[in-house]
Amino acid sequence: KIGGNRKLNTANYAKIVKSMEEEQLIIPIVVNEKYEIIDGQHRFQACKDLGKPIYFYMVRGYGLEQVKRANIASSNWKKENYLDMFVAENNETYKEFEEIKERYDLNISNLLKIFAIVQEKQLARVGYEFENGTFTLDGKMQVLNFLMALEDFNFFKFYKTTHFITAFSRLYFKQEYEHDRMRSKLITHRGSLEKRSTSDEYLVLLCNRIYSFGATKSPIYYSSESKKFHQ
Numbered sequence: 001k002i003g004g005n006r007k008l009n010t011a012n013y014a015k016i017v018k019s020m021e022e023e024q025l026i027i028p029i030v031v032n033e034k035y036e037i038i039d040g041q042h043r044f045q046a047c048k049d050l051g052k053p054i055y056f057y058m059v060r061g062y063g064l065e066q067v068k069r070a071n072i073a074s075s076n077w078k079k080e081n082y083l084d085m086f087v088a089e090n091n092e093t094y095k096e097f098e099e100i101k102e103r104y105d106l107n108i109s110n111l112l113k114i115f116a117i118v119q120e121k122q123l124a125r126v127g128y129e130f131e132n133g134t135f136t137l138d139g140k141m142q143v144l145n146f147l148m149a150l151e152d153f154n155f156f157k158f159y160k161t162t163h164f165i166t167a168f169s170r171l172y173f174k175q176e177y178e179h180d181r182m183r184s185k186l187i188t189h190r191g192s193l194e195k196r197s198t199s200d201e202y203l204v205l206l207c208n209r210i211y212s213f214g215a216t217k218s219p220i221y222y223s224s225e226s227k228k229f230h231q
Contacts, residue, residue, distance in 0.1 A: 007084065029043055086133060104150075113166070118173075119136075176220060200224040
């Protein structure tokens with residue numbers, strides 16, 4: 001197996017095993033001159049475990065770049081697979097991204113969402129850059145500041161969920177938002193946080209019931225009906 005390829009997907013592997021137990025079709029895997037698997041590592045593992053013959057053809061000169069292209073074409077790779085690949089290639093940007101991800105225990109999609117906001121790009125664009133190796137850590141300090149602010153909600157069981165992170169990021173990156181105020185309000189109003197099913201509902205809690213509760217200078221309110229902020 002070539003270093004940097006995605007890890008075996010147990011569900012995919014199980015499906016292939018079940019199919020091969022019924023009938024093994026002659027669908028060759030692709031290897032390079034070093035017998036490193038370019039495409040078909042799930043089929044290889046299934047054949048090996050079942051004691052089936054392994055059919056393959058060799059293409060000289062293929063490597064990790066072709067592994068990536070093969071999987072892009074078949075839409076099999078996820079963001080985790082791209083991260084593993086670029087980290088295996090010792091790409092410093094992706095190694096640092098992985099370190100941030102693990103330090104703050106976030107999934108890749110939520111972390112990319114924060115970078116998209118800071119870099120003022122569409123999330124789809126950042127996702128594309130992440131997959132093709134052109135992703136950058138521009139705005140890293142702003143992202144880290146946000147993640148440290150997010151940790152002030154660690155008493156709340158659901159603070160790392162996508163809906164909560166989406167809601168808090170929309171509030172946090174407003175120019176008039178002051179996190180010191182939020183931190184002080186949490187001392188007495190942390191009990192106002194309850195599990196909600198949408199980011200809009202979380203914004204109502206964060207803005208109306210905590211940040212702007214009581215006599216507050218420059219309050220920030222949020223309407224779930226109009227989906228807009230107002231003061």
